[in-house]
Amino acid sequence: MSKVKITIIGLGQMGRALAAGLRTVIKEADIVGHDKDLSVSRKAEQDKLVDRGAINLFSAMDGAALVAFAVPQPELETLLALIDKDVPAQALIFDISASKLRALKAAEALPIDTPYISSSVVFDPTTRGTDAAKPRSFKNATWVITPRMSASPDSVSQFSSIVSALDARPVFMDAAEHDGLRMAVNEVPQALGAALFGALTQDSAWRERQWLAGDALHSVTDTLGSAQPAAVAALLMGQKDATRHWLNMTMLQLMALRDTVDAGDEAALTKLLSLPVDARAKWLADWSRGRDTGAQPINVPKPGLMHSLLGDKLAESLKSRRPRL
Secondary structure, three states: OOOEEEEEEOOOHHHHHHHHHHHHHOOOEEEEEEOOOHHHHHHHHHOOOOOEEOOOHHHHHOOOOEEEEOOOHHHHHHHHHHHOOOOOOOOEEEEEOOOHHHHHHHHHHOOOOOOEEEEEEEOOHHHOOOOOOOOOOOOOOEEEEEEOOOOOHHHHHHHHHHHHHOOOEEEEOOHHHHHHHHHHHOHHHHHHHHHHHHHHHOOOOHHHHHHHOOHHHHHHOHHHHHOOHHHHHHHHHHOHHHHHHHHHHHHHHHHHHHHHHHHOOHHHHHHHHHHHHHHHHHHHHHHHHOOOOOOOOOOOOOOOHHHHHHOHHHHHHHHOOOOOO
């Protein structure tokens, strides 16, 4: 049988991870990559993550059974408006993006019968520190699934099967719920890291102090290395009330630390610093145990749409991997 064509739009860290993951579970796939930066596309081809890179977006998608958008939020919205009605017939299209509300709004430009799923991936934080040069594994990642209203149950189950085949944990979530929960633990930490680094580097002694800045500063500002300020700002501004709330909550914590230092109470200061340490340890322990939703496993779709879109061999391989919640 002919290989199933999979197209990945965006070959940054997430796109590379997706290509590597799909390569391991779909041996007979023909993976085509597209990135606006040709050097990024060539690198993915050299690393054998994609079979070939395509310069033209539409030729990259032509004939694909599965199309993935792994690009920043503003670029996703631009691309969905660009492709409009020119989508591959019967292709399952999904994104990995920060805002489900914005992604699904942008997806309204696509034909109503196009299976479209907006998703987001949260990698297992206990796996940080592995080889940064290698694409990150989806094993034990939380993969949030938010289908558009017109997506058929078969297409949703099909996508869930793919997620499970990648050893991730599919979690279904409403768009507004996702965006509200996610922003506090993604964009707010990036803003706080930027604020801390800004305070330190604007000080006149930074020229000398920087040579004493090592792992501690690097770890708390690590996300700045891959930050996209415009995208972060747009997401923070998109939920002004929530952003204001979490900034205020953080300022209360900082003021408590300041007041305790002013009072000269070292025991109280130690307690204030210990509480988050304990909470962080519990958070990582919970991730190690895995998320228990109490929900029943999703039924893997019967032969039909999955077979017609992805082919018998791929469909059977995905059927053998029961989704987990």
